[in-house]
Amino acid sequence: MVIIQSKSKRKSTGGRYKSKIIKKRQHLIGRLPAMTRVAALRIQQVRARGNTKKLRLLSTEKVNVYDPATKTYSTEAIKNVIDTPANKNYVRRKIMTKGTIIETAKGKARVTSRPGQNGIVTAVLIN
Numbered sequence: 001m002v003i004i005q006s007k008s009k010r011k012s013t014g015g016r017y018k019s020k021i022i023k024k025r026q027h028l029i030g031r032l033p034a035m036t037r038v039a040a041l042r043i044q045q046v047r048a049r050g051n052t053k054k055l056r057l058l059s060t061e062k063v064n065v066y067d068p069a070t071k072t073y074s075t076e077a078i079k080n081v082i083d084t085p086a087n088k089n090y091v092r093r094k095i096m097t098k099g100t101i102i103e104t105a106k107g108k109a110r111v112t113s114r115p116g117q118n119g120i121v122t123a124v125l126i127n
Contacts, residue, residue, distance in 0.1 A: 003030035034058055034116030038078050038094040043119055055119025063102065063121045065109050076104040078121075096121060 006028045009021055027049050034044075039059035046054045065076045084090045084100040096102065100111045102123060109123035 003032070004028050005030040035093075036060065036096045036115035036121070038081060038096070054117060056117070057115040057119045057121065060115070060121055063104060063109065063111075063123050065104055065106055066112075066122065066124045067106065068125065074106070076106055079103040079105070082108065101126070 002024065004024055006022070006024075007017075007020075010016055031046070034056045036057045037059040038061065041060050041062075042058040044056040044058055046056055048054045061078055062075055063078050064073055066073050080103040081091055081094045081096060082101045082103055084095070084097060086097040086099065087095075090097065090100070096111055096115055098111055098114050102109055102111060104123070107125055109125050111121060111123045113120055113122040115121050
């Protein structure tokens with residue numbers, strides 16, 4: 001089955017909505033999550049609406065880290081995934097989402113980008 005990002009045809013009670021029901025369209029297609037992991041670099045290019053391109057980051061070993069104290073960016077290697085608010089099982093699988101706390105050479109950092117949609121991992125150092 002295709003993943004569709006549209007309103008359900010049925011109410012929570014089981015009844016049907018009477019109007020504004022359209023059939024499945026190409027622009028309503030969704031995709032499975034990218035599940036960005038800590039491994040060698042792998043990027044997938046996906047066609048988005050309006051013939052634009054999205055970069056889906058499937059795996060990476062590097063992160064752009066922002067240091068608020070010195071107000072500088074640096075590229076660091078990702079050592080480990082420490083915690084993630086999305087799913088507790090993502091920690092042992094080393095999957096990164098927005099909000100994930102990772103360990104770098106400079107210390108702990110929180111991921112601020114959406115790696116599965118932006119194609120890049122950016123993070124901010126935390127104390």
